[in-house]
Amino acid sequence: MTIEAPADTPLPAPPPNRLLxxxxxxxxxxxxxxxxxxxxxxxxxxxxxxxxxxxxxxxxxxxxxxxxxxxxxxxxxxxxxxxxxxxxxxxxxxxxxxxxxxxxxxxxxxxxxxxxxxxxxxxxxxxxxxxxxxxxxxxxxxxxxxxxxxxxxxxxxxxxxxxxxxxxxxxxxxxxxxxxxxxxxxxxxxxxxxxxxxxxxxxxxxxxxxxxxxxxxxxxxxxxxxxxxxxxxxxxxxxxxxxxxxxxxxxxxxxxxxxLACLAPLQSVLTILIFTKVLASYGTTTLAGYGIGSRLEFLLIPIAFAVGVASIPMVGMAIGAGDIARARRVAWTAGVVSAVIVGLVGAVLAIWPALWVSLFTADPAVTAAAHTYFHLAGPGFGFFGLGVTLYFASQGAAKVGGPVLAATGRLVLVALGGWALVAFGAPASAMFAMVAVAMVVYGLGSAAAIYLTRWVK
Known part of the structure; x- marks a missing residue:
């Protein structure tokens, strides 16, 4: 035996969306x-x-x-x-x-x-x-x-x-x-x-x-x-x-x-190819040292990716619900989390690069090149993590143009800066310092884009 509810009984409210x-x-x-x-x-x-x-x-x-x-x-x-x-x-x-x-x-x-x-x-x-x-x-x-x-x-x-x-x-x-x-x-x-x-x-x-x-x-x-x-x-x-x-x-x-977001991975791959090509002119030792450093970068990207992808539904649902303030808080929180984790790894290796480099080589020349890379580029890792994560958070808000433009700035800096440094006979250390500068440009450029772009439902 079942008891039917009166016709005017209100339907139960849907469960609240936890992500909101x-x-x-x-x-x-x-x-x-x-x-x-x-x-x-x-x-x-x-x-x-x-x-x-x-x-x-x-x-x-x-x-x-x-x-x-x-x-x-x-x-x-x-x-x-x-x-x-x-x-x-x-x-x-x-x-x-x-x-x-x-x-x-x-x-x-x-x-x-x-x-x-x-x-x-x-x-x-x-x-x-x-x-x-x-x-x-x-x-x-x-x-x-x-x-x-x-x-x-x-x-x-x-x-x-x-x-x-x-x-x-x-x-x-x-x-x-x-x-x-x-x-x-x-x-x-x-x-x-x-x-x-x-x-x-x-x-x-x-x-x-x-x-x-x-x-x-x-x-x-x-x-x-x-x-x-x-x-x-x-x-x-x-x-x-x-x-x-x-x-x-x-x-x-x-x-x-x-x-539009597909431009970012194209730019990332092109940036790596250009920088590798430029560094090849400095000799095998320098290129090998950079290879050891870039291998760590590839292992850190999943952290920034994971935090960024996690922010997309939180930002997107807040945007869909009209809660723009919460969407922005999610984006900034995700960016800071990624910057702190990735930046901490970069800072540790900038001080003690042997923790990573000794796993791959005992060659003194390659070790010296890799140490120079981490000393100069390591402090920029946190900005790179910030940029990658904010790129994903901006996707949740359907406002990805700014971070893509920041990636373009990084690509242009590496291409033109690399050409200029080679043309003027700069040492390899200057190239490694440029890597850090390019990361800072990417991270701060993405942050500026988020800050200046108006997010709407």
Whole structure:
């Protein structure tokens, strides 16, 4: 027997959105921890793959160096740039209480992810060989790079789909499931890539294509898992499959942030390539010393990324709800947290660089170059962490132009400053000091952009 409520009984109020009311710092830390673990897991995959490829020979090691910038670019664009646009749009819709729009946005985001993956597949299959040759690939090194690239970028759609679907879930405030999925993909990539690349566990030894197959297969499995999870209705939004239709304003809502944000990873990769090219003129010792320092930078980026990505749904939902003051507090809190953590590491190594450098070399000349790098560039690390995190926070507010412009300033400074220093015969220490200045310009430029830009609902 059931008792029906009278017709005029008011419906229960929906549960309050915790991301709009919870204390900022504890919530930010709670959301950032799963992302940090997932990003560190992804970094360990790169170490494992390098180990596999090192066993295949010197030519494969040189070949992976040619492919690496493009592999990083597709990850940075799909996870950080376009992914941030996806998370921002969905979190703003949820903050405004429009769950239907959030579901429609998710479907359009999936289409964008498929399109982005197909674009990378087309570009790298058609132009991969000339690009690798332009970077200096010759003979067997070029062939090995092409064999790896063809397999890897044939699965680019899966890479984009995993990162897009993870960004959809992050936009709802769910950080644990995407982090778990990425860790699962990383584990599969290590096992499958090692088995097929080196011929382990009775599998055929496929070499470089086998290592690339590990990534393609792992991301395909990951994309299927996340698609099934979203379609099951267990996530915090429902995919609006029955009511779906192509809507230009929905695409614009995502692309106006994601497409502009894609300039930032392009600039980052270009900055690294330019600076590496400039430093090569100072000799192998200086370049090796910089390589040891830049390796630490790549390990610190996941921290700034994790905090920044955690801030996107908090900023986006506050913007959607019209609470602009809270959105700004979230952005500044995230920036300070990242700057303190990354800056502390930089400060420690500026004083005691041997803590890191001794792990990689005992060569006195290389050690001296690396020590000089940390003494001069280490104090700038905190500004770099600030800039990266504020870039993501600005995505949550759909105001990413300023931080992208700050990244442009860093690129111009490295390009023109590097050329001028070489032209005037400046020592390598001046180049390392310029790295610190470029980081400061990026961090303070991003902060100024956040401060001066008007955020609206």
């Amino acid at each position: 009311t919870a204390p900022i710092l504890p919530t930010l830390v709670r959301l950032a921890i799963p992302n940090t673990i997932a990003m560190l897991g992804t970094a360990l995959v790169a170490v494992a793959e390098t180990s596999y490829i090192g066993r295949l020979g010197t030519e494969p090691l040189a070949a992976i160096a040619l492919v690496f910038p493009f592999a990083m670019l597709t990850q940075m664009m799909s996870a950080g740039a376009m992914g941030g646009g996806v998370s921002s749009a969905i979190s703003r819709a949820l903050g405004a209480g429009d769950t239907h729009r959030a579901g429609v946005l998710a479907l359009h985001a999936i289409l964008i992810g498929i399109g982005g993956g197909l674009m990378f597949t087309l570009v790298m299959l058609l132009f991969g060989r000339p690009l690798f040759a332009l970077l200096g690939g010759r003979g067997d090194v070029l062939e090995q790079a092409c064999s790896y690239s063809v397999v890897l970028f044939s699965g680019a759609v899966s890479i984009w789909l995993v990162n897009t679907l993870a960004s959809i879930l992050r936009g709802t405030g769910d950080m644990i499931l995407p982090a778990g999925a990425l860790l699962g993909v990383a584990a599969l990539q290590v096992v499958i890539g090692g088995a097929l690349g080196l011929g382990l566990f009775g599998m055929p030894r496929l070499g470089m294509p086998g290592v690339a197959s590990g990534q393609a297969i792992a991301f395909t499995i990951g994309s299927m898992f996340l698609l099934i999870y979203l379609a099951s209705g267990r996530s915090r939004l429902r995919l609006q499959l029955r009511a779906f239709s192509f809507q230009r304003p929905i695409f614009v809502d995502i692309l106006k942030i994601g497409a």
